[in-house]
Amino acid sequence: MRTANSSALLLPVFLALSMSGAPAAELPPAERLQERMGTPAATVTVYEPHLSLAGRRVAIEYVGYPAVDVMARLFGKDWHLQATTVELRALDGYVARIDVSRFMKDTAVLAFARKDGAPFTIDNPRQNQTDVPLAPWYLVWDNISNPALLEEGASNWPYQVHEVNLVSLSDRALLPDGLPDDLHEGAELARTYCLQCHAVNGFGGEKHPANLAEIAKAYPEPDFTRWVLEPSSVRAGTSMPPLYRHIPDDERQRIAKTLFDYLRAVPVLR
Ligand code: HEC
Structure with missing residues (x-):
């Protein structure tokens, strides 16, 4: 499991081929990337999705570099063809x-500060966390x-990002051979809503270190649904x-039911 220390900041910039041969890069600290980019940082005003809840829109101005420019610098101009x-x-x-394709269509910025000089922190009320x-x-x-x-919420807004990889995903961990077709939507929903933090058979995030395919099988459906829809009402x-x-x-x-049916059925691979 990763911990929230910042030792990654001390690592030199490296461009390496990971074991799978896919391009991977530890992101350098802002000052060092600034030198490598050779362009001044840009500002972008966004509706902050962690704060824009219940129809309220909170605009914040961030300072950073266009993500496509950073990727071109780290991986080469043809980065978007590599994965x-x-x-x-x-x-x-x-x-x-x-x-x-999203990066080619919409504008993303890798930010390292707020324009107004306020601390580079955020409250995340959905996760009961502040600062x-x-x-x-x-x-x-x-x-x-x-x-x-705006409709998508914050799932594509990762913070504390220290590493960028270009990957071509294989579905095998989520959709092992023989899994009935009607469960494929559940796998897609898990990818959209759960696998930033959890993994299914090793595919996913590492915020909660358990195999969702395994732990979900211990839940009766009503408990699972309640947990997914209102976790704070349980814990x-x-x-x-x-x-x-x-x-x-x-x-x-x-969605909760489709996820439940999928997670109950997907075999636990070890
Ligand atoms: C932003 C990160 C994040 C996302 C997204 C997320 N979870 Fe979680 N999940 C957690 C954390 C953190 C815990 C541990 C919570 C605790 O112990 O209070 C957890 C716990 C759980 C547990 C209980 C594990 C146990 O202790 O028995 C289940 C089941 C679960 N999540 C399912 C899901 C499902 C299904 C989704 C998608 C709909 C999902 N989670 C999305 C972070 C996340």
Whole structure:
């Protein structure tokens, strides 16, 4: 498990081929990246999805570099042809996996500070956390130019990002051979809503170090649904966020059930 210390900041910039041969890079600290970029940092104003809850919109101005420029600098100009997915790993074990095509379509910025000089931290009410450090890097999206992004919540906004990898994902861990087709939607939903923090058969984040395929099987369905929809009603102060509340309630119920059916059926691979 990753811990929230910042030793990664002390590592020199490295560009390496990981064991799978996929390009991987430890992100350098802001000052060092600034030297390598050769361009001044840019500012971007966004509706902060961690704070813009229940229809309220909170605009914050961040300072950073366009993500596509950072990737071109780290991996070469043809970075977007090297893989299908950008994987961003955070110090707290969170892993965001975002299609390369999204970076080509919408504007993302790797931020290292707030423009107004306020501390580079955020409150995350969905996770019952305040003053969470965002450093070293925080991926933010221009959701003012593209309001459709607002609907998605914060799953593609990883903070404490220290590592970027270009990967082409294999579905095998999530969809082992023989899994009935009608469970595939559950795997997709897990990828959208759960696998930033949890893993299924080793595929996913490392924030909660258990195999979701295994632990979910111990839950009766009503307990599972209650946990996924309202974790704080089961364990007060938990840092597991509820399934997005802006999704209509019957759809939230359906998602929880689809996830449950999938997680109960998917074999536990060791
Ligand atoms: C932002 C990170 C995050 C996301 C996203 C997330 N979880 Fe969690 N989850 C956690 C954390 C942290 C815990 C431990 C909570 C605690 O102990 O208070 C947890 C605990 C759990 C547990 C209970 C494990 C146990 O102790 O028995 C289950 C089941 C679970 N999550 C399922 C899910 C499902 C299903 C989804 C997707 C709908 C999901 N989680 C999305 C962070 C997350």
